[in-house]
Amino acid sequence: MDANYDALKAIKRAVEQKDYAAVTLKAKDIMSAMDKTLDHFPKGVTGEKSRAKPEIWEKWDEFSKRPLKVKEVAGALAKAAAAKDEAQVQVQFKALGAESPFRSGACYECHKDFRTSPPRKEKSGG
Numbered sequence: 021m022d023a024n025y026d027a028l029k030a031i032k033r034a035v036e037q038k039d040y041a042a043v044t045l046k047a048k049d050i051m052s053a054m055d056k057t058l059d060h061f062p063k064g065v066t067g068e069k070s071r072a073k074p075e076i077w078e079k080w081d082e083f084s085k086r087p088l089k090v091k092e093v094a095g096a097l098a099k100a101a102a103a104k105d106e107a108q109v110q111v112q113f114k115a116l117g118a119e120s121p122f123r124s125g126a127c128y129e130c131h132k133d134f135r136t137s138p139p140r141k142e143k144s145g146g
């Protein structure tokens with residue numbers, strides 16, 4: 021998940037710099053990460069420190085479709101960047117979560133339903 025966020029931030033910088041090769045690369049990183057997202061949520065692994073909601077396993081059918089949506093948007097972004105289509109890059113980046121994966125966009129679509137907020141602190145002191 022943190023790697024996804026790093027990729028998203030790298031995309032933000034690359035979009036600003038109109039570095040479309042980097043946008044394509046990072047969007048593809050997110051696409052392959054989405055193939056593995058469900059592996060991070062084996063049944064019953066919710067600890068005190070986890071923000072994973074029990075709804076993940078209660079509504080698995082629904083949950084398991086969310087990474088596909090992110091993958092779709094990241095794919096559209098990669099395509100737009102490969103074509104150097106600036107307007108479309110802006111549109112798809114916004115759809116992915118230009119602001120924050122915890123405020124809007126395709127990443128947020130899963131977080132808002134399946135992750136408790138606020139973001140977990142790096143070190144909570146116990």
Ligand code: HEC
Nearest residue numbers: 021022024025028070071072086087090121127130134135
């Ligand atoms: C299928 C649902 C789903 C999708 C799609 C998803 N996430 Fe998450 N994300 C979660 C859940 C659930 C957690 C909480 C995990 C935990 O605390 O164990 C989380 C946590 C995070 C965190 C906090 C890291 C942490 O240590 O808790 C970041 C950052 C994050 N996601 C980024 C992203 C980004 C960026 C994307 C899109 C590219 C994304 N996520 C897509 C479900 C999702």
